[in-house]
Amino acid sequence: MTIPADLQYTKEHEWVRIEGDTATLGITDHAQEALGDIVFVELPEIGRQLAPGEAFAVVESVKAVSDVYAPVGGEVIEVNTLLESEPEKVNTDAYGEGWIAKVRMNGETAELLDEATYTTYLEE
Secondary structure, eight states, X not given: OOOOTTSEEOTTSEEEEEETTEEEEEEOHXXXXXXXXXXXXXXXXXXXXXXXXXXXXXXXXXXXXXXXXXXXXXXXXXXXXXXXXXXXXXXXOTTTTTOOEEEEEEEEEOOOBOHHHHHHHHXX
8 A cells, every 4th residue: 555755644544735725635545445445425515614623525435434534624625526426536546536625724734644654653
């Protein structure tokens, strides 16, 4: 399992790619693997204000339904509508086409881990 070094992670297995004041959010490869085949993704509303750690999306698999928690605070400015018809993209490309939402950040973040710290966390 490859863990991209250019992202940051949460202990709840979300990832965030920060570019300027925009953050792209998704779930990690570890999370999608634990969930199994994803059959539905409930996306957040555009314009919704998120607080760090707040549940903002739901991922449903053949095994379980899981909340997805915001690693950063801010306003949802875009959602990945591809997941409405192809939720399995979260399984096949968790760090690419499987992203869930983009947020205009307000500066608040949850406790974020770098790739090395997240890797160590997974091994514990």
